């Protein structure tokens with residue numbers, strides 16, 4: 001496919017720091033190859049800004065392969081842009097038409113304070129994982145793959161839940177800024193496997209408590225999270241989290257010891 | 263237990279449980295209304311039977327408690343959710359990555375349903391008390407009141423609007439209830455969505471049959 005060139009107008013949220021007031025600024029992106037990725041297009045815009053002595057647009061990114069979960073912002077109100085099952089680093093400019101006006105905004109949530117421009121602080125998600133998204137026992141080096149037999153359906157489900165890269169698009173796209181999809185994926189991928197099942201109850205209690213403490217909203221089952229998720233994490237994870245949480249609350253015993261501050 | 267009830271997950275269990283009480287009641291109420299099409303006497307006798315025992319007080323208490331829970335938690339969750347996203351996005355997202363309309367507006371139709379509920383009780387339960395005799399028993403002639411009320415276009419319009427909104431509320435709510443209870447599974451996901459819509463449409467159609475039929479019969483030949 002021959003590369004085509006398009007011109008775009010970007011309305012970008014510029015905010016100097018967490019406490020500053022932000023505003024939209026308009027930039028022209030000229031001569032953009034449709035083979036470029038969205039972030040490459042922003043790199044170009046930034047180069048021109050630097051040449052003019054202006055502050056470049058700050059956005060998070062790392063792998064640019066859709067696997068690390070660093071990137072992400074809203075393009076015209078869609079988390080990671082218009083294409084389904086795609087992180088913004090894997091989104092290509094052929095998804096856009098010549099002359100389009102794109103509004104770029106950071107994830108907006110009380111639990112995700114804006115650091116600068118399109119970059120937000122997502123450490124709230126890390127703290128949810130720290131509160132219980134792990135297995136305490138030292139499992140040593142990898143053992144023989146067949147020594148613990150797991151039904152294929154369970155293994156597949158656990159694997160699908162484990163594909164969550166922690167990008168935060170679910171929170172960003174939810175009208176309630178709820179982190180239920182993320183948290184439930186993290187609870188599920190461990191709860192589904194025998195190694196994780198042992199601590200499933202404590203995990204559910206602590207991770208839900210941490211999620212609420214971070215100031216995320218509640219779930220209205222709108223499904224916007226799953227629709228925006230680059231990894232297509234399913235809503236059934238949230239149902240599993242709710243079941244796990246109910247079960248854990250009924251069986252709740254006095255918590256003793258253990259790591260984390262859930 | 264307190265931790266459970268104050269968590270966002272536990273609150274949704276309560277929200278769903280309180281909704282389930284009303285989902286059951288609304289269906290029974292709709293089915294009872296259809297007796298009007300059997301005969302005025304059957305309709306009045308059914309109403310009389312329902313209100314003459316002690317059971318009515320138990321049912322009413324349950325319904326009121328469930329409604330208070332539902333409304334109280336609905337308000338609390340809505341405030342909590344707004345606080346979690348104080349600043350809205352400048353651009354509205356596309357439909358493919360968004361949420362269905364009904365699910366975004368639960369608190370709005372919910373509020374109108376509440377207003378409707380109060381006005382509905384004032385109009386009917388505490389409305390004019392006519393008497394009639396069915397098989398020698400003196401009882402309330404609710405049928406007569408209903409025919410009077412539904413002959414008025416304004417009331418019929420208000421009734422239709424409220425019920426369509428209830429339908430929206432339920433089209434999302436019933437499915438969401440399953441989700442809140444943790445009863446969503448890949449196999450049942452499409453079924454639950456269809457069930458939600460079917461329930462909503464049956465309930466709305468069942469309720470609307472009454473005012474619409476009465477309105478056209480009452481205003482025939484005018």
Ligand code: HEM
Pocket residue numbers: 218219220221274275277278279281282284285288329332333336337339340368369371372373375376379431432434435436438439440442443
């Ligand atoms: C009386 C006024 C009402 C108000 C203010 C109201 C409000 C709400 C709100 C705000 C929600 C969303 C909860 C959330 O985001 O988590 C909701 C959910 C729901 N409502 Fe209502 N509602 C009302 C009446 C009703 C009635 C009469 C019914 C049933 C016939 C009903 C059925 C439902 C259902 C099934 C849900 C979903 C519950 C869940 O997700 O677990 N509501 N309601």
Ligand code: SF4
Pocket residue numbers: 163164165166167168169170171181182185225228229230231232233
């Ligand atoms: S569930 Fe999906 S949208 Fe949410 S953090 Fe994980 S990968 Fe991102």
Ligand code: FES
Pocket residue numbers: 060061062063064065066067068069070071072087088089090
């Ligand atoms: S930069 Fe790693 S997922 Fe986009």
